[in-house]
Amino acid sequence: MTPDSGPDASPFLADCRARLAFDLLANTWNAVVLWALRDGPRRPVELRERIGGISSKVLNETLRRLRDSGLVERRPHPGSPPRVEYELTDLGRTLLGPIEFMGAWGSERGDKVMAAREAACAAGREVGREPEREPERESGREGEREGWWVSGPGSGR
Numbered sequence: 535m536t537p538d539s540g541p542d543a544s545p546f547l548a549d550c551r552a553r554l555a556f557d558l559l560a561n562t563w564n565a566v567v568l569w570a571l572r573d574g575p576r577r578p579v580e581l582r583e584r585i586g587g588i589s590s591k592v593l594n595e596t597l598r599r600l601r602d603s604g605l606v607e608r609r610p611h612p613g614s615p616p617r618v619e620y621e622l623t624d625l626g627r628t629l630l631g632p633i634e635f636m637g638a639w640g641s642e643r644g645d646k647v648m649a650a651r652e653a654a655c656a657a658g659r660e661v662g663r664e665p666e667r668e669p670e671r672e673s674g675r676e677g678e679r680e681g682w683w684v685s686g687p688g689s690g691r
Contacts, residue, residue: 558605559632559636561596563588563592564599564600567597568600568605568622568630568633569633571622571626572627574621575620575621576619576620577618577619577620578590581597581620597620601620604623604626605622605623605626606622607620607621
């Protein structure tokens with residue numbers, strides 16, 4: 535990753551282009567719908583059949599989000615009944631490589647991720663959630679608090 539500008543710019547700032555790309559792929563359905571469109575234009579009903587497990591509402595929201603990001607083009611066709619097709623834009627096609635890479639990574643390493651999640655569940659942790667923090671308590675010395683959550687930047691430790 536390269537910073538957007540200047541030697542001290544962070545590639546993870548909220549307005550950073552790298553975060554924008556991560557956000558696009560963070561939504562599961564975005565990558566799935568883009569991948570389903572890789573072979574050419576599709577009608578929504580064809581996309582639902584090809585993808586499976588996606589509701590019409592979620593598909594429509596995803597297509598709208600991808601269209602508004604310039605990754606998918608909506609093409610209405612006149613007739614009775616009217617129909618519409620969606621197709622990847624040139625910009626949308628540029629994401630197929632990263633999506634393919636992430637899919638291959640998941641195929642190769644998914645079992646390890648699932649095993650780690652199962653171990654976390656077996657240990658009584660809810661996957662993806664931080665442990666509950668206990669309220670800060672006094673250590674017995676004047677002005678000093680104890681607990682791992684107190685340490686860190688700005689805590690004086």
